[in-house]
Amino acid sequence: MKNSDFAELIVSLARRMYMCGSETRLIIQTTERVASAYGCQATVIVSPGSVGVKLVFPVSDEREYREEYTTFGRIDRVGINMHNLVFYTRLCQDAEKGLITADELMEKLEHIPQFSYNRLFMVAAVGIATAAFSVINGGDMDASMTALVAGTITMACKLLMQKFHLFDMFIFTTCGFISTIISFWVGTGIFHLSEYNLAVAMVVSLLLLVPGFPFITGILDLFKGYTSVGATRLINSIMLVASVCLGIMTAFSILPIDKW
Structure with a gap:
């Protein structure tokens, strides 16, 4: 996965958790731990209308400098959806344990069923x-x-x-x-x-x-x-x-x- 795509993944995760009604500390801690699990340092900022993420990727064999990406996600509508919030949290736990790759995490986020109560x-x-x-x-x-x-x-x-x-x-x-x-x-x-x-x-x-x-x-x-x-x-x-x-x-x- 490209670094820019990974940055979009982290901001999408934070945005989804915010729109489900999650408290701010849970959003920040969860997304930063996921980024750390995949080997980069993240700084997440949550504001009333948007979510911002700054990622710092470590020096690798391909480059001699640290690469940084900053991206933002807009919050459209905030609701309460505990079912999806629990699903996101479990995905993040799997990512921290190394059970899924970043590509698999993005695929699961994109195909999560939008659960709604009858x-x-x-x-x-x-x-x-x-x-x-x-x-x-x-x-x-x-x-x-x-x-x-x-x-x-x-x-x-x-x-x-x-x-x-x-x-x-x-x-x-x-x-x-x-x-x-x-x-x-x-x-x-x-x-x-x-x-x-x-x-x-x-x-x-x-x-x-x-x-x-x-x-x-x-x-x-x-x-x-x-x-x-x-x-x-x-x-x-x-x-x-x-x-x-x-x-x-x-x-x-x-x-x-x-x-x-």
């Missing part, structure tokens, strides 16, 4: 989880059924809008509005919930919109010294929460209630 399964799982949270918070069976319906419909709407790659803040605002409206209408029009049970159903149906994973990784990055990436992730999480609040307030403006 949408119907995700909708059903979120609906059941929402109903379970209602029970945990003291809601009765009718409140749990209300939360089940609201959570299921909200998750379905969220996945539908994500399919068309709509703006994240618009998606969260819309889902906050839909969840509040549906939980109120179902809770009052069908199950005639008490004030407490209605509040429980309305609150738990919004839990699926909490950006917990980006918030946690943002805090981890801040504590580990990666201020720019950590601050960006935290700001994005806060903006998503604010978008949900905007959707809730918009729903309250047309509902005959002003609080949970």
Whole structure:
């Protein structure tokens, strides 16, 4: 493999891990260890919108000087995909152990199956989880059924809008509005919930919109010294929460209630 191709391999690996939602330290340590396993020194820089890699290749019989390559990769869209992240980590471990060559590593990265969760399964799982949270918070069976319906419909709407790659803040605002409206209408029009049970159903149906994973990784990055990436992730999480609040307030403006 050419040195330039190897540099593209390292930056592609770092970029893929970033887009799966990996924390910054894991990206840097993993890619630098892989480069070291193949006999070159790597310096990896992760920023909110891109990944940069500088590789220094040692002196060889073919040349009397150290060759250096610097390349960057743009981050298009950051999501959460633990399946692919685990796959990348295992590939890197195999590379460190000498089980695969650099060419084999590149081939495996290019042909990795893009695993995605079944949408119907995700909708059903979120609906059941929402109903379970209602029970945990003291809601009765009718409140749990209300939360089940609201959570299921909200998750379905969220996945539908994500399919068309709509703006994240618009998606969260819309889902906050839909969840509040549906939980109120179902809770009052069908199950005639008490004030407490209605509040429980309305609150738990919004839990699926909490950006917990980006918030946690943002805090981890801040504590580990990666201020720019950590601050960006935290700001994005806060903006998503604010978008949900905007959707809730918009729903309250047309509902005959002003609080949970």
